[in-house]
Amino acid sequence: MVALAFSAATLAIGGIAYIVTHEALEKQLDHRVAVESQALLDQAKEGGPASIAQSIRLREKARNSSSLDYLLVDDAGRPIAATISPLVPLKEGYEEFFRFRRGRYTGVGQSLTSALPGGLLVVIADRHDLKEIDRTLEMLFAGALGAMLALGVGAAALIGWLTRRRLSRVDTTAKAIIAGDLTQRVPRDGSQSEFDRLAATLNQMLDRIGALMDNLRQVSSDVAHDLRTPLTRLCNQLERASTGEDEAERAAAIHAARNQADELLEIFAALLRIAEVEGLAERRALVSVDVTALLEEMADTYRPDFEASERRLLASIPPGLRLRGDRRLLAQALSNLLENALRHTPSRTTVTLTALASQSTINIRLEDDGPGVPEAEADRLFQRFARAEASRTTAGHGLGLALVKAIAAGHGGEATLSRPARGFGVIIRLPTPARGASDASLN
Structure with a gap:
């Protein structure tokens, strides 16, 4: 045509x-x-x-x-x-x-x-x-018409061949993924052409799907591993309650089973919350959030608890920090970090909450001068059910930092370890409105 x-x-x-x-x-x-x-x-x-x-x-x-x-x-x-x-x-x-x-x-x-x-x-x-x-004009126009026909047909054939060739790569990759090989990606030639940009977009989509699948496998494995013990304990408590002859012993067993069931419900609620945030189910209309006011409010809320447990909470927050986000989710992430500091640090520990605005991000740090965690354990702390060996005896399920990471990622940012010279720390990097792509990623 x-x-x-x-x-x-x-x-x-x-x-x-x-x-x-x-x-x-x-x-x-x-x-x-x-x-x-x-x-x-x-x-x-x-x-x-x-x-x-x-x-x-x-x-x-x-x-x-x-x-x-x-x-x-x-x-x-x-x-x-x-x-x-x-x-x-x-x-x-x-x-x-x-x-x-x-x-x-x-x-x-x-x-x-x-x-x-x-x-x-x-x-x-x-x-x-x-x-x-x-006659000369007629011959010239006839030659031009023939050349245009030949060029048009040749160009159409070449474009068709190139299009089929590029689409065949996408088709081959899609068939391999359908067959179960989620590691396959659409080849790119680096030309930044429309097909090359489409391949990049598809590969990003496949990377996202692959990450979700890996996350699903990890969740399944973690649930199977970490819930086996409390479920076994719950079954034992119910068995004791059903076979016990002493009324007081049966009541104690039922009460213990109830506590065990409540713990399981808390774990599943936390897992569901993380899944909702990671699956972007929380993408309601985002608004401008006064980060300065939020951090000061969280610090004022938790400072009495820190003082009551013989710990100190210091805050250094500059004015005018704002970004587009979900205030409730950001408050939950900060709450998880502060709860971890209360739960896993010894008395007389100083915890510092700071914030710093760069050209494109707001960096929120929560660091303590406690004993910290071994380097070998630090890299896996953002995984579900991951806990440092020293924290095994304290309450918790190892899901707090996983939720912090999911909330940061849901806002287009990231949560990583800050690795202070002493103690333990987490830094949350969140994009600001000045970053052109951040608004699109949040909406």
């Missing part, structure tokens, strides 16, 4: 150019004939028809391929001077197709017949050169 469209356009342009050129050449011939006729008529006013006959004979001697032809006849139609013999009756005025003979040559010309005292003057311009130009 594209080739046909280009060909039709070429044909239309060629046709218009041919008509315009042809008409311009015909007007040029008419003008040449008119100028020559007027010159001879002006000459006749001084010397009469004899002077015109003399001029015709002189022009005949100097004749070349582009010379005009002449015919001078008297009132009876007898030639006085001529370079051609007419094959049509003479009549005054212009004639576009005047047939004549010159020796053995028979031609057609544009003529102007003018009356003068004692006869007629005919000046003829041969159309042979005009026909040759018309």
Whole structure:
């Protein structure tokens, strides 16, 4: 279709150019004939028809391929001077197709017949050169049309082949993924073309799906591993309650089973909360959040608990920190970090909450000067059910930092360990509105 469209356009342009050129050449011939006729008529006013006959004979001697032809006849139609013999009756005025003979040559010309005292003057311009130009234009336009057809068909075939080739890569990758190989990605050539950018987008989508699948497998494994013990304990408590003969012992077993069930419900609620945030189910309309006010509020809320447990909470928060986000989720992430600091640090520990705005992010840090965690354990603390060995004896399920990481990622940011010189710390990096892509990622 594209080739046909280009060909039709070429044909239309060629046709218009041919008509315009042809008409311009015909007007040029008419003008040449008119100028020559007027010159001879002006000459006749001084010397009469004899002077015109003399001029015709002189022009005949100097004749070349582009010379005009002449015919001078008297009132009876007898030639006085001529370079051609007419094959049509003479009549005054212009004639576009005047047939004549010159020796053995028979031609057609544009003529102007003018009356003068004692006869007629005919000046003829041969159309042979005009026909040759018309023929040359026709050949050029036909060649251009053929070249355009060939180029259009070739370009369409090439584009079709390249398109099928690129789509076949996508198709091959999709079939491999359908077959179960989630590691396959669409090949890229680095050209930044539309197909290359599409491949990049598809690969990002596949990376996201792969991460979700890995997360699902990890969750399944963690649930199976970490819930086995409390479920076993719950079954034992129920078994003791069902077989116990002493009423007090049965009541104690039922109470213990109830506590165990509540703990399981807390774990599942935390897992569901993390899944909702990571699955972007929390993407309600985001608003501008005053981060400065939020941090000061959280610090004021938890400071009495820190003081009551013989710990200190210091806050250094600059004014004017704002971003687009979900205030409730950000408050929950900060609450988890502060709860961890209360739960897993010894007394007389100092915890510092700070914030710093860079050109594109707001960095929130919560650090303590406690004993910290071994380097080997630090890298896995953001995984579900991951707990430092020293925290095994304290309450908790190892899901707090996993939720913090999910909330940060849901806001287009990240949560990582800050690795202070002493103790333990977490830094949350959140994009600010000044970052062009952040608004799009939050909406």
